[in-house]
Amino acid sequence: MDRLRGKVAIVTGAASGIGKATVELFRSEGATVIGADAVEGADVRSDAGSESDVKALVEQVVQQHGGLDIFFANAGISGGFASIAEQTESDWSEILRVNLIGPFLAIKYAAPEIAKRGGGSIICTASVAGLRAGAGGAAYSASKAGVINLVQTSAQQLYGSGVRVNAICPGLIETGMTKGIYDMAKAAGREQRIGELNPLNRGGEPAEIANAALFLASDESSYVNGAALVVDGGLASSHPTTRRFDLRML
Numbered sequence: 001m002d003r004l005r006g007k008v009a010i011v012t013g014a015a016s017g018i019g020k021a022t023v024e025l026f027r028s029e030g031a032t033v034i035g036a037d038a039v040e041g042a043d044v045r046s047d048a049g050s051e052s053d054v055k056a057l058v059e060q061v062v063q064q065h066g067g068l069d070i071f072f073a074n075a076g077i078s079g080g081f082a083s084i085a086e087q088t089e090s091d092w093s094e095i096l097r098v099n100l101i102g103p104f105l106a107i108k109y110a111a112p113e114i115a116k117r118g119g120g121s122i123i124c125t126a127s128v129a130g131l132r133a134g135a136g137g138a139a140y141s142a143s144k145a146g147v148i149n150l151v152q153t154s155a156q157q158l159y160g161s162g163v164r165v166n167a168i169c170p171g172l173i174e175t176g177m178t179k180g181i182y183d184m185a186k187a188a189g190r191e192q193r194i195g196e197l198n199p200l201n202r203g204g205e206p207a208e209i210a211n212a213a214l215f216l217a218s219d220e221s222s223y224v225n226g227a228a229l230v231v232d233g234g235l236a237s238s239h240p241t242t243r244r245f246d247l248r249m250l
Contacts, residue, residue: 003218005030007120008065010057010110012048012102013075015041018125018173021206022072022213029214034061037075048075048102058109068113069120070217073106076125081137092139099143100150107154111163119162121217124151125209126167126228128236135171135235144169148228155226164225166216171232173204198233 009026013019014035019042023035036046036057044060047053062068079087079095103124114120129136130144147167154165212231215221230236 001029003029003214003220004070007031007069007217008061008067009033009070009072009217010036010061010068010106011072011074012036012046012106013125014043015039018170018206018209018213019072019074021210022074025207025210025214026070026217029218031070031217032065034065048073049097049105051105054102054105055109058113062113067117068110069117070123071106071110071114071121072123072125072213072217073103074123074125074213075102076143077140079137079140084138087137087139095139096143096146099140100146103147103150107150107165111154111158111161111165114163115158115161119164121221122151122154122163122165123213123216124165124167126151126169128169128171128230128232131169131228131230131236151228152226164216164221166221166224166226167228168209168212168216169228169230169232169236170209171198171204171230171235173206173209198235199237200233202233204231204233 004026009031011019011023011033014023015037019035019037023033026033034044035042036044038045038047044057046057058068076099077095079091107122110122114122124147126147127136127144129141130148133141151165151167158165209231212229216224216229
């Protein structure tokens with residue numbers, strides 16, 4: 001129960017779902033955790049895609065707690081399943097701002113502080129949608145593919161610092177972001193079909209992603225760096241069926 005004793009951590013997207021579960025788990029393992037979110041329900045209000053907010057968040061935590069060891073850049077938005085033809089430039093800008101620029105800002109401002117402590121862990125929430133098509137909308141999938149490459153690039157650029165940067169790629173998890181999918185399935189009497197595309201034949205729980213984050217945050221993963229850890233019940237081991245759009249719309 002002391003895997004993170006003495007560590008100081010920031011978790012974004014902490015008001016619900018994966019972020020909330022991770023805050024609770026990290027605290028139970030001895031860490032001092034500051035949960036941040038753009039909405040009420042976390043310890044502090046902070047926009048993950050705003051440079052001034054992220055900079056101020058890191059500075060505040062370091063000042064109040066003496067340093068930083070872990071940053072879990074978990075905040076994200078889905079953007080729905082609209083086709084490329086239906087989405088606008090502003091749709092893409094906002095999704096990329098939160099989902100990709102957010103983790104970039106986390107790394108930019110957290111890495112120097114974590115390095116001062118002799119090293120630590122930065123974790124970014126990506127998605128199986130970033131691995132291949134079929135698990136999310138175009139902008140969302142592109143943003144999460146960017147996160148996977150970002151952690152690889154960052155791990156290399158932080159050479160010798162002791163700061164590890166990794167991604168978690170969740171499959172279908174019951175959170176506020178996926179509430180619409182779960183609600184539609186329940187309303188249609190098809191709740192038992194949720195997660196049927198993966199070999200475990202079920203959706204995941206936020207706690208299961210939090211457990212993966214705990215592993216990456218702890219010294220147990222001391223030799224894991226620049227990796228994308230897939231936690232999806234086996235979904236990414238195959239290729240889901242294609243969702244087709246009318247080419248006449250392009």
